[in-house]
Amino acid sequence: MTVLSARALNRAALARQLLLDRSALTAPEAVRHLCGLQAQEPQEPFTGLWSRLRDFAPADLSGLLTGRQAVRVHLMRRTMHLVAADDALGWRARHDAMLRQRVLATYRRELDGVDLAELAAAGRAVMADGEPRTMGEVARAVVGRWPGAGPRPLGELLVAALLPTVQLPPRGLWRTTGGARYLLLASWLGREPDPPAPDGTDPVGEELVLRYLAAYGPAATADLRAWSGLAGLPGAVAALRPRLASFRDEAGRLLLDLPDAPRPDPDTPAPVRFLPAFDNAVLGYQDRSRIIDDEHRLLSVAGERVVLVDGRVAATWTAGEGTVTVSPLGRLARADRDAVESEGTALASFLSDGAGDRVRFAPSP
Structure with missing residues (x-):
């Protein structure tokens, strides 16, 4: 074998993740190919697609959400993902048991003795009117029947597990802030999620x-x-x-x-790429050593944005006021530093609509 x-x-992962060459795919095609984008930080998917697509404009992704072609849902690993609407409808039931188990594991003591079917029915009755609600509003509507559980565990169990819900725009739109408001997935997309086989x-x-x-x-x-x-x-x-x-x-x-999937030559050059927080190119594996050294593994779950140099995590980055600040994890060769500066300048321009394009390097450790 x-x-x-x-x-x-590493090169295979970069190719599949559209990070070896920027792709000509459209935003909806890329979201579908990537099986969604992890999106608990609402603005991060925009950087994720900018780093992967040749002609990406933020309006392309915002339009998917407002046009109900993509949705923000609790799905893989019980994390918020931005996925194609059809995938949300097709995959949600397959994740039901895992979503419940993970919430119950977090709030085992608080939710002990709560009848899940009864709670789900109560929550569905609250949300049946089609009015968007925050998690807190959903919880407060039912907490009187389970006062010992408390609103936070009840709300999270309902909107992240028991009920297929979608997190509504304007949350997740380009440069738009908004609290997390929920609606039943069926109310937003016009049909119930597919049932289990x-x-x-x-x-x-x-x-x-x-x-x-x-x-x-x-x-x-x-x-x-x-x-x-x-x-x-x-x-x-x-x-x-x-x-x-x-x-x-x-x-x-x-x-x-897959037999015919791309597995590039290991010597294929890999360009510098800036990844957003919690990008699945890093989190999508149990063995992340193909893209990040074990000594830096915790960066991938701490919400650090990372820079790939020669296909591997070599720095973290932050952005603000037209400046991208890069913090190398080790010494960068001059050619790599120049490539990071060039890509970072383009990213700074994207994030600020051309109002700033400065890259600053923090001291190397």
């Missing part, structure tokens, strides 16, 4: 496996589980194995992939 080096896996098969799980490999492969089932939050989708993987290519990484892990 072919062994893929860490550098080969009734016959014991897992067509949605199989689709998730194929879509994940297209955007992240080659990958192990542990990577798939880390990305989705689901329990590895073993039945779906087993059903698809005859159609998939198999490899090993340098640690001996079994990796699966």
Whole structure:
């Protein structure tokens, strides 16, 4: 079985994530290909697509949200994701059990003894009028029946797990602030989410496996589980194995992939790229060593925005008042520093609509 080096896996990941070359895909095509964008920080998806697409304009993404072609929903790993509307409808039921388990694990003591079916029915009755509500408003409407649970656990269980909800614009629009208000997914998109398959098969799980490999492969089932939050989708993987290519990484892990998916030459040059906070190019794997050194792994869950140099995390960055500030994690060669400055200047211009285009380097450690 072919062994893929860490550098080969890095170049494959960059290619699938549209980070090796900026893509000609449109914003809706990219959102679908990437299986959505992690979006708990509402403005971060704009940088994510700017770094990946040739002709991206912020209005392209805002228009998807206002036009109901994309939605902000709790999905993979119980985190807020911006996904295509059809994917939200098709995938939501497959994530139900995981969403419930993760909220219950967080608030086990507070929610002990709460009848989930009764709570879901009460929450649905509150939201049935189609009026947008904050999580707090939903919780306060039902907390009288479960006063011991408290509003925060009840609200989070309802809007992030028990009820398929969407987080409404203007939250998530370009340079627009707004509190998190929720509506039932069916009310916003005009139809109920797809129900689970009734016959014991897992067509949605199989689709998730194929879509994940297209955007992240080659990958192990542990990577798939880390990305989705689901329990590895073993039945779906087993059903698809005859159609998939198999490899090993340098640690001996079994990796699966689509047979005809791009796996570039490991020596393919990788341009500097600026990634937003919580980008799935980093978070979408259990073994993140293909893109970030273990000593810096915690940056990926701390909300740090990172800079890729030669395909690997080499710096963090912040932005403000027309300036992008880059903090290298180690010494950068002159050519790499120049490339970071060039890409950072373009990013500063994008973020400020041309009102600023300055890059500042913090001292190297």
